[in-house]
Amino acid sequence: GEQVEQRPPHLSVREGDSAVITCTYTDPNSYYFFWYKQEPGASLQLLMKVFSSTEINEGQGFTVLLNKKDKRLSLNLTAAHPGDSAAYFCAVSGVNNRIFFGDGTQLVVKP
Amino acid sequence: GPKVLQIPSHQIIDMGQMVTLNCDPVSNHLYFYWYKQILGQQMEFLVNFYNGKVMEKSKLFKDQFSVERPDGSYFTLKIQPTALEDSAVYFCASSLGDPNYAEQFFGPGTRLTVL
Numbered sequence: 001g002e003q004v005e006q007r008p009p010h011l012s013v014r015e016g017d018s019a020v021i022t023c024t025y026t027d028p029n030s031y032y033f034f035w036y037k038q039e040p041g042a043s044l045q046l047l048m049k050v051f052s053s054t055e056i057n058e059g060q061g062f063t064v065l066l067n068k069k070d071k072r073l074s075l076n077l078t079a080a081h082p083g084d085s086a087a088y089f090c091a092v093s094g095v096n097n098r099i100f101f102g103d104g105t106q107l108v109v110k111p
Numbered sequence: 112g113p114k115v116l117q118i119p120s121h122q123i124i125d126m127g128q129m130v131t132l133n134c135d136p137v138s139n140h141l142y143f144y145w146y147k148q149i150l151g152q153q154m155e156f157l158v159n160f161y162n163g164k165v166m167e168k169s170k171l172f173k174d175q176f177s178v179e180r181p182d183g184s185y186f187t188l189k190i191q192p193t194a195l196e197d198s199a200v201y202f203c204a205s206s207l208g209d210p211n212y213a214e215q216f217f218g219p220g221t222r223l224t225v226l
Contacts, residue, residue: 032212043115043202043217044154051212089154098167099210103153 002027004092006102014110019077021105023090026071033073034091034099035064044089047075080109113137115218117203118185123224129191132221134203136186143186144204144215145178147171154202159210160186166210190223198225 003026013019031052036044048064050057050073057064061084063076073090090102116135124130136143145157158168160178175194180186186205190197200220206213 034214036217043219045217046214049212049214093210093212098156098159098169099215100156101154 002030002092002094002098002100004090004100004102006090006105008105009103010106010108012108012110013080015081016079019080019084019107019109020074021088021090021107022072022074023092023102024070024072025092025100027092027094028068028071030071030092030094032093033064033066034093035073035075036089036091038087038089038104040086047088077107080107082109082111085109113140113216115203115205115216117201117218117221119221120219121222121224123226124193126195126225127192129189130193130223132188132190132201132203132223133185134187134205134218136203136205137207137216140205140207140216142166142206142208142210142213143178143180144206144210145188146202146204146217147199148202148220149199157188157201193223193225195225198223 006023033050035047038044048059055066065074088105091099093099118133143160146154148154156169157172159166177189200222202220203218204215206215
């Protein structure tokens with residue numbers, strides 16, 4: 001079955017720096033990709049959903065890149081601020097009615 | 112935006128007892144899910160449910176687990192009997208369409224502690 005590996009597990013950056021989180025997946029038939037943000041004590045909030053035909057996806061303050069050849073998905077927070085401090089999870093889905101989550105990245109943005 | 116509610120927010124029970132976790136999904140959603148998250152670890156899929164039936168379940172969905180949504184009321188996860196390793200936060204989610212592409216909306220979670 002699908003395996004999703006997310007790196008790094010922990011990331012600490014200064015305010016204004018960029019932060020990059022990467023996921024790799026194994027199933028070449030995967031075609032929907034998601035990034036979720038989870039603040040402490042809260043539930044998951046969808047940041048972006050990406051379909052496999054779109055390689056570059058711009059959000060508010062972040063960019064999601066999809067490299068299907070390398071089976072890699074990345075979330076790039078371009079100028080992080082303390083409000084971005086949270087856990088981030090990638091998720092991948094394909095033809096099997098199931099979404100597979102990465103292990104999560106705990107991001108800390110220091111003022 | 113659409114909200115998924117979960118009741119209760121915390122539950123503490125003794126090992127071997129039965130527990131029912133309740134989820135009030137988004138009103139027009141058709142697909143329902145349960146996930147388990149042990150503290151500090153990833154979200155793990157348990158089961159998804161559509162049209163009154165379990166569509167798919169993971170190996171974490173033990174025989175002691177069951178789900179139902181009688182008459183469009185709460186979508187429930189029942190664990191009977193509970194074990195120590197069932198302690199976790201359980202998240203319910205719902206989506207309007209097919210799990211493969213439709214956004215899942217997550218509830219705030221129920222923290223279950225089995226003593």
